[in-house]
Amino acid sequence: xxxxxxxxxxxxxxxxxxxxxxQYVHELxxxxxxxxxxxxxxxxxxxxxxxxxxxxxxxxxxSMHINVEEKLVIFMHIIAHKMSNRAANSRFQHSAAxxxxxxxxxxxxxxxxxxxxxxxxxxx
Numbered sequence: 001x002x003x004x005x006x007x008x009x010x011x012x013x014x015x016x017x018x019x020x021x022x023q024y025v026h027e028l029x030x031x032x033x034x035x036x037x038x039x040x041x042x043x044x045x046x047x048x049x050x051x052x053x054x055x056x057x058x059x060x061x062x063s064m065h066i067n068v069e070e071k072l073v074i075f076m077h078i079i080a081h082k083m084s085n086r087a088a089n090s091r092f093q094h095s096a097a098x099x100x101x102x103x104x105x106x107x108x109x110x111x112x113x114x115x116x117x118x119x120x121x122x123x124x
Contacts, residue, residue, distance in 0.1 A: 021092030075106035
């Protein structure tokens with residue numbers, strides 16, 4: 001019995017940042033516009049409009065712990081900085097599965113969004 005207890009792995013908490021993902025997103029949106037542009041390649045007003053569109057059209061929905069803004073920030077961070085899944089997990093304090101799920105959820109929403117927004121020219 002004692003040998004089995006000794007061989008058990010002790011799980012370490014991986015999410016140790018002082019800022020949760022939600023707090024980091026709030027800091028980005030409410031902070032300096034330059035910081036937000038540097039981190040996400042979009043200014044705060046445009047981001048708010050972008051997030052409102054995704055929320056209003058229900059392309060993205062709030063999940064139990066993650067709002068639309070955080071989902072968009074995770075996606076935009078990853079594509080703006082070629083961020084790995086592990087780096088995103090650490091920055092936003094979510095598991096690898098959650099980060100991957102959010103990325104693909106937003107990617108799917110972006111594919112619908114681009115069909116709405118990009119209209120090819122008509123050659124008559």
